[in-house]
Structures are given as structure tokens and as C-alpha cells.
Amino acid sequence: MQPGAEIDGFTIGECVHRGGMATLWSVTHPGIDVPLLMKVPRISEGEDPAAIVSFEMEQMILPRLSGPHVPACFGTGDFERQAYVVMERIPGQTLYKRLGELPMPYEEARGIAGKIAAALAGLHRQNVIHHDIKPSSIMFREGGEAVLIDFGLAHHNHLPDLLQEEFRLPYGTAPYMAPERLLGVRDDPRSDLFSLGVLLYFFTTGVRPFGETESLRGMRRRLWRDPYPPRKLRADYPPWLQEIVLRCLEIQPSARYPTAAQLAFDLTHPEQVKLTARGLRIKRDPIGTVWRRRFNLGAVQPHAKSNVAAQLAASPIVAVALDTGDGSEALNEAIRITAGQVLSTLPSARLACVNVLKLNRLSIDRTLDEQGQNKHVDRLVALQHWARPFRLEEGRLTVHALEAIDPGAAILEFAAVNLVDHIILGARRNSMMRALLGGVSAKVASEAPCTVTVVRPSRLAQQANTGESGGTDHTKDEAAVTPREMF
Template identity: 30%
Template sequence: MDSLIGRGGMASVFRGYDLTLGRTVAIKVLKRDLAGDNTFRTRFRLEAQAASRMAHPSIVRVYDAGEDLEDDGEGGTRHTPYIVMEYVQGTLLRDLLRDGPVSPEDAARYVDGILEALEFSHRAGVIHRDIKPANVMVTDDGQVKVMDFGIARAISDTSATVAETTTILGTAAYFSPEQAKGDVVDARADLYSTGIVLYELLTGLPPFRGDSAVAVAYQHVREAPVPPSHAHDNSPAQLDPIVLRALAKDPAQRFPSAAVFREELDASLDRKSMSKRQLAAFTDDLYGESAQKQEQTEHTLTQLSAETNLTRTQSGPPIAWIWTAMILLVALVASVIVWVVRMDPWDLRVADSVNVPAVAGMTFERALSEAERAELTVTRRDEPSESVPEGIVIRTSPDPGTAVTPGTTIEVIVSEGELLAAVPELVGLSESAARSAISDATLQVGRITPVNDPEASDGTVLATTSNGREVLPGDELIQGAIIDLTVATGRVTVPNLAGWTIAAATGRLEELNLPVELSDDTSCLAETTPTVHTQSPVGDRPVGTSITLYQCTGEAPADDENDEASADGTGIGTEPEESW
């Protein structure tokens, strides 16, 4: 594995390289708290195998899955599941949304890619169960890639509650109502989640938000979404019925398949938008109280039938009279129900009260206008938010829909945007001091990469990066961002310089700040240009280690010297001079 390229609620993703096939891959390593669950590991492996069989351009391929085994320090073995996936260069849809809503054309294009992937996976019998912007990648050339097929299934089968599941998946904002209630889900749950993503692409925020996962889950089950065009001015009204149908509480009222969803989405931008009356009627069909009241009517009639199914024990009124009374009673109940259904709900409101308007997702100025229209006074409070853009309303207190008296002061909480932290001076510090400085700056320490450096002592920070990019003192990162450190080991790699000239070898070792000692080796003949015969030591050594270079200083044997002298005609062995 190479560098860390991402971290989520349940796993960390590293860049790796497949030596066998010669390709870059992404390796997702599960967190230890999940890896310790045997049931989860088994389900995870089976689902990863199922996902690996899906080969489609809009689905991130799963190449392999396995478990890394290591000693847990207590005599047992720790199992760490991992999956090897296709490495995709691009941007998460979640990161694209940090700048607010996208254009309607881009929103339709991104969702079309998601639906294309779901159309293929649903035919293969695989339900994603966790469609959200964090699981959708847009490549550099605009291709949509959906990832993490099957992982949500492994989680949902080992999580007992919505809160526990949310801890793993990171957010409940994209749950379908049936997931929120813990019911059995089918492919239509993926279509609901895709509708949530489409809503967020159009408005910049998901339709249901709250302070806890349970609060959001309740909204999924009980509350109707505000049409996208009402939540954001740039959202086209033609897409309202598409989004509202995708977000129907009853799966039977949603699109029957991803293919139908795609067709309707593709055709919607060319249609005329619904009138307010038509949209209200359409919304009432999907989210109104008619269905609930119809169920209540049927239940009441069943009870009435059961109560009037009595056995006569003595003579009484004629049977026709009894049936007439029953019919009149049923007609009376039905008339009351129809009157309630058709009655303007505002007629039930106390004359001296108003409802707190729903202004989440609006600018403060627009929220102030809505509150003044409802005859309410507003106080503003700013707070940081990672998900809501700066200047946009997060929520109100009291909650929307709460009945209050005219003139009541409500609190509007507005996003300050993401809180930033300045990168402190880290290079040159010890690792422990750098960790403290990073923590004090509300940042996090990431990967520690040890590096041999001849000029740095052990534990000295040499470089700092975040998300693969160098960061310098004063650079601003989101609070909680991860900073990776390159730290000196206090050691240096000593090269083997045998065969180098003494001068060249000495210069190279001085570049590495290593002291040099010369020593004579009489076992070999001296050379015209002194060279390194042997060296001690070599390899990985502490900084400042003294290196001894051995040079040949031996002399040739005496017989050889005599022969050389004879050849020159001088010295011992020459012929005596002739006498005169």
C-alpha cells in the first residue's frame, strides 16, 4: 500500500499497486471495531464477491477481497478485512456539493449516471442500500462512478438500530423510510436515496435534516419534503414531480425501476412545469393524509361491522330496520371523514397563532422576509457547519410548523461555513512536538513516513503534506483535516564505495556528513592512483558514523625488483664494464 487517499466512517482507503497486473488500485481497509465482528466479516466477504461480478462503466470495480492477519498481542489473531478496487481519479459528488447546488443539467447528468449503475445492479439482484454523494465519484472526464456496492448490506445485517447504522454509514440523510423503520428493503430503496441525492444537487441541501439520526429518520417516515423549486430559486419546477415521486413514503408510489426513473428524468426538463394547484394535488396524493384517513375509515367500518354483528336472543325490531340504521351510521361516519379531508387545515388553527415557517436552506435575508410575513420577530445566531454553505439557514428554534403567537421571537441559526485552521510551523520540530502543535491547531496527525536523512537527527520532521499536497506554515485547512509527516530516522544509508578513487569516495562521504578515516592495506599492491580496496561499515547506519576506507600500500617482491632493474640495464645484475 502507498499513501492514504481517503478516510470514511467505516474504512480508510489507500493507493496501492498490483504487481501482477501492473496497475494502480485502491485498497479499502475496514476499521478494527467492524473487523472484530465475525458476522460482519462473513457478510462483507460474500457481498464483496457479489460486487466483484458486476462489470459496468458506471460501477467502481471490485478486484479482490481478503483479510490481513496479525498478532493481537494477547495470543490471538486480529482479522482486518480489505477490498481491492478500481482506482478512479476524480472528485466525490460530496465535494462538488461543498460549493452549493449544481446546475439542473449537471444534476440530471450525475443522477442519470447513478441510475444507470443501479439499473445494471438491480438486474443482477444487487441492492446498494447506501446511495449518497460520498459514494459517487465523478471522474476527470465527467464519467459517473458508483462505489461501495454490497458494503451497506454487510453493515445493515449487523447493526441493531438506526443510530448504530448511522455511526457506520456516516449519515441518515439518505435513508429510505423502510430502512429507517428497519423493514425489509428492495430496489426501490435505492431509488428513494437517489431522489435525495437529486434534491441535494438541485438545492444544495438534503430535504430532511435534524440534530440526530433518529430525528432525521422520523422525517423520512412522517414528513413531506418541500418541493425543490420552493427550497431554491434556481431549481426548475419541471423537476419537482420527479423528485417528489422518487421520495414517496410508500415504495409502491415511487418509480417502479431505475430505467423508468431515468426515462422520466430525461424527459422532464423539456416539459411544462405543473401549476401550483396541480403540484399541490400531486403532493397530496403522495404525502397527504388521505391514505392515512382512508385506512382509518376502513378500520372504523370494520369495527362497526363487528359491533353490529350481534346474535338476537329475543324478538325485536325488524331486520330491515337494523340494516337501515347501520347504513345511516356508516353514511354519517363517511360524511364526517370527507368533511375533514376537504377542510382547509388552516381552519383548525387557533385564530391568534401562526406557524413557524420552514426556512432551512434559505439565505438569512429570505428567511427574515418569510418570518416577517408570518408576523414573527427574528434573532440571528451563527454557528459553523461542514455541510451547510456560509450564509445559509441551518435550522430555526422553535422547529418549523410550531404554532406560536404573532410577534413571537424565533431564533434563526445561520451557517458560518467550515471552520478553518492555520497550519503551524512543523518542519524542524521533533515528532512529539509536531503532534502537539497539530493537535493545538485543531488538526489531526495522519501517516508518519520515516526517511533517512544525513543532516537530521532522529525524529525530526522533514516535510508536511495533506491529501498528497505539500502544506506550509500559514496554509488554511478545514478543522480536523489530516496532516501527514515525513520524519527523519536519524540514520543514513552508507554506499559501498569499493573501486572508487580515494578522493571521490572521501567527497561522497563528506556529502553525507560522515567522518572518513584512511587505513593502509598491505595485502595488495599499491596503485598509481589510490583507490578504495575495502570499506567498513556499509549499509544503514546512524548519522555521524565514522567510515574507514582501506587503500592498497603493499610492495612487490624483491625478485621482481631485480628483474626490472636488469631490464633497464641499471643496478644489480648488470654486466661489468670492460677494462681498457
């Protein structure tokens, strides 16, 4: 590899970085107008064999990835001639350059972690687990999106796992490695959430939760020993942030967030985080608990082979858009039936109830209603009341009152920002203006990046609700509502 040499149409430029497992070169190509990097593995005599296997994994995985959270791949070369991967060169520095600024302000660290969680959600949806989340593996685009790099230790659910097949010892960065990785588990996406929890703990306290040890013996302690709660290190540590961090660092993967999207949701809405004893803890777990874990009375449970896509599908974020005004009872009841059917089959799903307070374009909107009550608070209370029959446990329900001129656009923006998987909303029947111009439900159904269910109440329920029954006194049972349309 010399500057000026040409390989498969790529012209070699300067050497950008020499790492322990690969070398990075700037390259150009006449048909590609974006900055490029060529990654070349170190395969000379005496190099670590894992470097070759790791590079093979990256060669297989990176070309299959897409989206703003990964560098675009423009070509690969095999080992017979010259092994390489050519990828998009992301401008700027990795998050590693920020270590000298630790501990960070809580809000800044929350924003950074939220973007990383969103990037992980996008990666996991493509059946890939990164397995090396750390500051030097994270960059940011000019638009603010986090970009994950270095996929040499990654696992793809649909490809052979060469690291698992050829090596017994776990490979990764010791301070960030999840406990189950020490037991050979590489197919659980919640391992990445543990690593992100380590990063967030480190960035907000300035101390790594498990120290700097690199020995396998030292790493195994995290199978039974939890870290000091951040509030032990910093008295002003916000309880909601400790709740998030310690949930990510749970020894059992099942006790962590079920998906990166749900973690990103809490980081985006800290005021909605449900506090448990975890968020207020000052001490580590008692020694009795530690000993039970140590002697396998409560240690990490045996792992059954998991499917990344199936796990994500079982833990969606479901947004329900509701109208809390008068005359919406029948429609909201129909929506409740549909939402209940969805939630009954998804025990890890998260429900976000949304109401949009429509603002006027020209006149000044009043904060209080005719009774002098705050409109925003009233709607939050109404949403809580609507969701009460579901009896969801702490952490599975949030309520949101939005203010917007265009309700459809507000629902779409909420879904995009919060990585919503499924939107459920209602549509009324009899409106000539809505039929001609298209209503909120039509806009959401046509533009949403996720599944949308549009619900209408039965005609009988609408008549009972609006008083158009022709003088007949319908009982409650006769006015039962059922979902009528799904898109």
C-alpha cells in the same frame, strides 16, 4: 500495514484515506497495470462491530459485480490473516467535493442525476441494492459514466444479508435513508431511488429535504411527513424537475418510479415528463393526510419479500420502432398486436414509440412536406395516434421522432442511451436489396444489447394493403394480421 510491505503479491504504498470504518492504501501488483486501492477494515479494540460486518458484505458483493459503473475487484483477503479488498482506483474526486457549489444549475444537476440513475439500473440488474447513495459514494470516469463505490451497506438478492441478520437498527446515512429502511426493509431497489431523489433535491435547492437530523426519532417523521416542494424554496424551479424529485421522494415505494431505468429515461427526456399535481405543488400535504399516515391509516404498507430481478422484469422499457409512411399500415397493425401482448402482461412497463426520419447523404433535406406540414411534428402525432388504443396512463408513453442517415444505427443508439429492455420492430417480405444487404431489422436484431422482436404481417394482410389480391375483395376480418417471426 506499512509502506513497502507485501501481502499476497500486492505491495503497499501510501495511505490515501483513513475513514471511520476502513483505511485505504495505494498498492501495486506486477501483473496488474491499472492503479489500485486496498481497503482494510478497522478492527482494533473499541471499533464499531458493524464495520466488520459491513466489510464482510463488501467482500462478498464487490467481486461479483462488473461493468463500467462499479470499480473492478482484483482480490480479497480473509480475517484469519489480513482482511482486505483490492479494487480499481478511480481517478478524480467524489461528488462530495461539489457541495460548495450548491445549488447547481438545473440542467447540470439533471445530467448528473441521469448518470447516477443509469448506474443504479446497471447495479440493480446484478441483483444488488446499494443502500448508501450519497455524494461521497459517487465518482465519474473520464468518459462520463457514474461509478458507485462503498458497498458495505449493500444487499445482494442471492447472498445472506449479514446486516439484516445481526443488527436491529438500520445502518446508513440518515438524510438519504428511505422510509421503509426504518421498518427493516432492505430488499426493495426503489430505496435507492429515494436516496437519489434526496440528492437531486439537495443539489438543486441547496437544502436537504429532511434536514440534517441524525436521531432515529427525527428520521421516523419521514414515514408520514413529506418535504417542502422545491418550488416553495425556488420560484423558478421547473415543474418537470419537481415532478421527478417528488415522485422519487414518495413515502410509499409503489408510488415511486418502478425502476432506475425508468427514472433515467425521464431525466434524459425532460420534455416528455407527464406533469401531475405533484409537479405544480407549492405546499406540503395537508395536516389531515399527515395525521392519517401518522396513525397508520395511510402509512407505509406491510412489506412482502421482493425479488429484485422479478421487479425489474415486470417494469421494462419497451421501444417500438414504426414506419409512418404510406403502405406500412399492415405492418404497423401487426406490431401493435405484438406490443399489446407484451404490455398486457406488464402493468408497469413503459412504451417508447420511435420513428426515424431518414436523412439524405448528399442532398439537403426539407423540413416541410408537400402539404407544408412540419415532418417532425407530423410523425410525433402519428405515433401518438398509433399508441392510442393501448390507453396507457400518464407517464407510461413517450413518442420520439429521430433524424439519421442510418435508421438501424439510430434505433440502436436510442436503445443504448435509454436503457431499453425490449425492441419491437417490423420487417417487410419482398425486397431483393434487403435480402442481399440486410435491412434495419436484421441490423437491430444482430447488434442490440437487449431482447428484439421482429414482426411481419401475414401475406394476406400485405396483399390487402398493397392491392395485390388478384381482384378479390377481402373484408377487414379476412385481412387480419398476426406476428410471424420472433428473434
